[in-house]
Every structure is written in C-alpha cells, then in structure tokens.
Amino acid sequence: MRQRAMWSAVLVVGLALAGCGSASDSGKSTSSDGKLVVWDWKSGEPFAKSYLDKAKADFKKKHSDVEVEFVAQPFDQYYTLLGAAIQSGKGPDVMLFNGGGQIRDRVDALVPLNDYVTEDKQRLAGWEAFTKDAKIYASPVTLQGYPIYYNKAIYQKANLDPASPATTWDKFTADCTAIAKAGAKCFALGNKEGVGIQFWLSSLGSTTLTAQEYDAWITGKRDWQSPNVKRLFQLWKEAGDKKMNSDGANSTAMFNDSFALFQSGKAAHVMGLMSDVGHWQDFNEFLTPEKLGVMKAPIVTAGTTPSLPYDGGIGYAVAKWTKDPKMAADLVRSLSSADALKAFYADAGAIAADTTIDVSQAGPAVATLVSELKSGKPALHVALSSKTLDLMGRLSQQLLSGSITVDEVVKQLAASDQAG
C-alpha cells in the first residue's frame, strides 16, 4: 500500500513538471502542400451545392493543382470546435465566420486580408463587420440586416392602410392598439436566447439615437448614460409592459418559434433577418410576397432619419497558420466571386454581399430591402462584444419580467462594454 502511494506520488510530481508551460502552442500548420481545408456550417446543406461548385470552379482557374476540402461542422458547436482548433494552433486554412463579435474576438488567429482583397472592395458590401483596427479579416458572402417585417393582411383586418405603415413611434403604438383589437399581437418576440433585444436595439437604433450618437456607437465611443440610449431600453420595457409582444417572450425561442408566430398571423410585426433564416423567403411558405411588407423603423426621437441596419453576415477568413496565405486568400476571393454569390442568393435565399446581383424576381419586400442598402448603416448590436451581448440578453429578460430598472441595465452594460 505504501509502495503504491509512493509510486502515485512520483507519477503526479513527474506529470506536474511535464505539464508546465505546454498548455498552449501556436503557429503550426496542418495543411499539406496542394490542399486547403475549409471549415464552415453551410457546405453540407443542399442549397449550398451550386454556390460551392461555382466557387470551386473559380478557384480552379487560378490554382488548378490545389485540392480544396470543405468540412461542414454543426453550427451549434462551430465556435467551440473552432476555439479548440485555435487553441492548439492547428486547424483549417480557411474558415467561415459570423460578422461582428465572433470574428473580432478571434482576430489573433487570422491573417489580415487588406492587400489581397483590394479588387473586391467596391463590388462587395458589408466589410465593416469583418474589420478590426482598419484590418480586414474576412470577405463578406452575405449581408445580414434587421428589418421590421409586417403582415399586410393583419393591417387590413385592423383597418390600417397596409401601404403606409406608421412612421412615428406614437402612431405605431396607436396602430398596435388597433391590431390588438383585431385579435393579434403587435410583435412576435422570442427572447429565450436573449437575442430579441439585439434585434430591437438595431432595428430601432437609427430612429432613436441621433446620427452623431449612432456613428460614435459604431466606432466604439458609446455613451450608455445618454437619454436616447436609455430610451431604447425603456421602449423595450414599455412594449413588454403594454403587452405588445407575443405571450411568454422569455420562454419563446426566436429561432424559429417567434418567426412561426409571425408567419401564422398571430402577430403583425417581427424584427427579422435578411439572410439565412427568419426572412422574406422563409416567410413565403405561409405569407405570400404580396402579404409581406417591410417597413422603416418608426421615428422615436424627432429629427432622426430611419436607415436599414445591416452588416456583413457571414464571410470566409484565412487562418494564421496556413502555409500559403496568398493561396488561401485566393480561395476566399473565389468564395465571394460574383457567380458564386449569385448562386447563393438564388438557392439559399440570402441577400448576397454583391449588391450588383439582380433581385427583381424575389418580390417587393426584397426589392425594398436592396434599395435601402445604400443608405444603410452597421447594426448597433454587432458592434458589441459577445460578452456584452450575452449580458444584455439576460438583462433584457429581467426587464421584461420587471426585476431590474433601466438605469441598472445601462450601468451594467456600460461596465461590461468598457471592460472589453
């Protein structure tokens, strides 16, 4: 027994010594010559096939001898897996990212692409979401925006004019009262994951914050104590208190229960997306293009102009450990080439980053969205770190349940925002 104890002691000490300082290494490459490995969460799906075929064909023209392997990861574990890859310094050469916090938190592991993508700068939109400190880390594939969709049929039922939705917040709340009388809720809201507040913030940001405040927010100079910023959270609380939202918002999943509520006509409005899910093509299953409207954000603060909040949605980035960054960057460019993006728009129902694509076939809602891209601005929530967004999600649930004040919310968010 004593001997065994001694042996285990020796073992533990030995291991402890061996363990020191080797927890994280970086800068190793796994890619063999003539092969590029790409990680994403799209390539396994049927709608991505023609997009990938086009992108691969484009890349083949430049590097005919290089093989490209796409590895589709499950989205709910994507960043966990990627985190492990980054930690070990081994992984794919090219990887797909969501714009905003998810890529900005991980730029340590990426190659700046500024020198490689100069030719694409004009053709594509949405670069800001993939940029940190003036360095571009990914080429945008889709644009993600946060428009307010409305159900024209419910407007008619409530004796409202579907062609001219409210332009001011007061008129909007009055409309909502009429909608409530017609038996529908004003907003379909799913805030189980705490994402509802993000859409709220961005959808109403342009008409609540002044233009200066908005631009300062995007560049990182956020004044959380400003009355207009507080107003955004007050409105959120008021909408909850006045029962404008669908019932049980804190236990309703945004994806896709809240969108289902909107589609099935139980709520008149939803703050949705432009690409991937919860958007014009998704709703088409039940809401025909004629019934689906897109409205500008109603004006909350006098003197503001509504603009469509949007950013680069997803984009491909190059890992630091890849052997030939130039080659990997060429692949990234092929994945954002005009032909490939056209296929992505047509099959996946996304607003592609290439704004020259013709979308006139997809119905009035899409035409409205694309026409608003020019005057659009980056979305407010995308500028926040994932840590602050996570906190904001929980605080927004507390606001809805009434267990916290707006002042306390902005105080906590300001602390989290300044910490990093």
Add this chain to the structure above:
Amino acid sequence: MPIGNTQPSVRPAQAGRAGGAVVTPSAHRKGARPRRARGGLRAERYAPYILVAPAVLIIVLLRLYPLLLGVNFSFTGDGEQNGTAVGFGNYRELFADPLFQTALGNVGLLVLLLPVAVAIPGLLATFIYLRVPGHRFYRSVYFFPAVLSPVIVGAIFNMLLAFDGPLNAVLSSVGVGPVDWLGDPDLAMFMVVGVHIWATFGMALVVFLAGFATLDAALLDAARVDGASLRQVVWHVIIPSLSRTIQFVFVTTMIGMLTSMFGLLYVMTTGGPEGSTYLPEYYIWIKQGQMNRPALASAASTILFMIMLVVGLLQIKLLERAGKED
C-alpha cells in the same frame, strides 16, 4: 477461506520466469508450499504492476495528463494574454461573476432536491412490489422515459410547457391563469429538474425492484399479521431492509444530476431565463465556445472537478460504511 492451499496469484509469470525447474504446476495442485527462488520472488512482486501497466498508462496519458494540462491552463490568460501566467486571476473573475455563483447555487439546489429524486422511484417501486392494480403495466411504463434521449425529452416538454402549450390550456380550462413555466426565473430550474427526474427515474426504479427481490417476504407477512398500516410497513420494514439499495440509488442519482443535465438545459432553457438555470457544465461550454475564453472555462472545469471529487469521496465513504454494516 481454505488454508494450506494458497496459490500464487500470478502463476503463469512465475512458472515462466522460474523456468519450471524449481516449482512445477503439479506441486501447486498438491498444495505443497513451493520453495521460491529470488528471481521468482521479484517477478511475483512486479508482475501485478506489469499487468496493470497498460490500463494505468491509458488512464495516465488520456485522463490524468490532460487533466493536469487543464489545471495548468486555468492559470494562464485568454486572448492577448494567451499563454502568459495570470495566477489566480481566472478564479477571481469566476467567483466575482454572478452567473457562476448562480451555477454553483444551482448545484446546491440539486443536492437539496436529491431526496425527492430518490423518493419518487422508491415509492413507485414499493407500490409495484405491493402489487397495486395494474402494477405490470406501470412497471414497463415507468421505465419507458429512461430510453429517450434528453434532447427528445427536452423537445417534448418544451412543447408541453410552452406559454401557449397544452398544460396551460388545461389550466385555463379550470380557471387558473397561464404560467410561464420556462420563462419564470423562479420556476424554470424546478421544471428542468422535474423533467430530468421524470426522464431518469426508470433506472432507479429498476434498481429498487432488484432490491425488493432480496426482501424477506416473511417480514412483510408478519407485519401484516400484526396489523401494520401501509405507512408502518414502508417505514419499519421496507426502508430498513433496503438501506443499501437506497444508498446506491442516492449515489447514482447524484452523479446523474451533476453530470447529465446539459442536454436538457440546452434544449429547454439555454441557461435562461435571466441565467437562472445555469449549471457549471453549461457555463463552461458557453465560456469556451461562445465567449472564446478557454482558460476561464478551464478554471471553471477545475472547480467543477473539485466539487465532483468531494462529492465522490463522500459517496465512497457512504458506501464503505454501508458495506461494513452488512
């Protein structure tokens, strides 16, 4: 225990190394104590270690070493500080984080709810053992949820407990207002634990039924003849006779609650509302995957490991004591 017929535990090794010249297998069979050569003695002494070496190596390389790396890693920083030592910085951050405090508080809540989780299968098993009408039917029905994956169970209860779901519809038909089962921070954790118990009590029930199989029926008959009520039978006959089974179920249920709630949490509440249903496991997953804080996640993992270690040691003590009583 037969004496004088002791066989060496590692006969093949000894026979092989000693060359069979000194000791023959037949000598063993006759029970004669062999004269051991020094080489044979040494071989015999090291043989157990050699034999367990592969298993130990696997455990050391694949379990202990990564564990130590993880602990080591928890003392380094994240992001720009990747790889540099930060001392107890991660641990300080953890204990200052209200979310992690909630997660630890929920572990305490699970421990408090443990008696309920054991009592339910215990009582139901008792009823089945006492042959209530339809006991055969109940025996199979009770076990059924145990074969479902937590994801499926979570999805089913998500629908049942939704604000506009069937449970609230039933309640409103009897005039009780709708309850936001999964959206109320005071309720949500109890709902998740309740669903977890519902989904897993079948296993404990089977263990209890196995325990009942060893119960002396004469004792029950005697109690009945003496006019004991059902409560008295349960309290004075069944519980004392099944004490070891009950302790075993306590241990396994505790482990189950602390280690396999992730799937349910992920599907039913995603840690919410207001972060009220976080458990350390879920916290670790969020920090590592969503927040890109692997070192902080390592620190949280280390704390979870410590908790499990303490709980595990307590349980071993408990089982040892139960073993001695027998």
